[in-house]
Amino acid sequence: MQKKFQQNTRLAKAGTLFFDYLVIFAGAVLYGTSVAMFTSPNNVAPGGLTGVATMLNYMFSLPIGIMIFVMNIPLFIWGFIENGKGFLTRTLVATALVSVMIDVLTPILPAYTGDTILAAGFGGVLNGLGLGLIFYRGGSTGGTDIIALNLHKHFPFISTGTIILVSDILVLLMVFFVYHSIENVLYALLVIFISIKVIDAVSYGTSRGNGKLMFVVTDNYKEVSMDIMKNLKRGVTYLDGEGAYSGKEKKVIMCAVRPQEVYKITSGIKNVDPNAFIIVTTAGAIKGRGFVKIDNN
DSSP, X not given: OXXXXXXXXXXXXXXXXXXXXXXXHHHHHHHHHIXXXXXXXXXXXXXXXXXXXXXXXXXXXXXXXXXXXXXXXXXXXXXXXXXXXXXXXXXXXXXXXXXXXXXXXXXXXXXOOSOHHHHHHHHHHHHHHHHHHHHHTTOOOOTHHHHHHHHHHHOTTSOHHHXXXXXXXXXXXXXXXXXXXXXXXXXXXXXXXXXXXXXXXXXXXXXXXOEEEEEEEOTTHHHHHHHHXXXXXXXXXXXXXXXXXXXXXXXXXXXXXXGGGHHHHHHHHHHHOTTOEEEEEEESOOBSTTSBOOOOO
């Protein structure tokens, strides 16, 4: 019995991991398409290290994908020192896939060089879709994400969002001096704005207040609850239940989460109890700690 349990656990982990990297790969393809087809041919530098690599490509004809990866190497080392192996693995894979996809797709896809606003618009949408999928499965493309995370650990009074914003502003200043055009800066801002909105839509749905409500029936409810609270920092509530057929009293776990957190919680539950019964439903609005603040007016 124990052997079968361990085998089911390994299969569940392998299946989840395979799907995670499949989605990350799809995100890398979308992101690569954004750069190769829309932003780079129009000299639009979409913030972060991708923006820096785009400018290096404009000035010295250096491959964008390779430069993104090369510039990330010291950040990978820093991230490993600060956060350990677990943080680095998916970030390394996602960054490598994005870098490869950009350089592979650049000579294949036709470059759009028509209306620059359209290029920035579609570039921003694909950029956001790609990053949204990567973030959704626990990945990251390194760069300013690593810088922000590490600096926030040492200077907790500075939010990661502020650090990323400052980094993007510095890149935008570089854009002005490299292309000698305020229009290029505005196009880059448009890409960043659209990308952020699309990432939010992928991660949270079209409403920032919505989410998922999970109900879990398991005999190992204490272990499952601890895993949710420890690893995802989400609160849980116990509901009293009773099996209609068995007549056995049960504890039902209720947990409100972000859409992108469902897969992490599900995989964690299956690791503890492969036979757990899980229901996931959409909550139109969730207000309270960790979601939308309650309006007291």
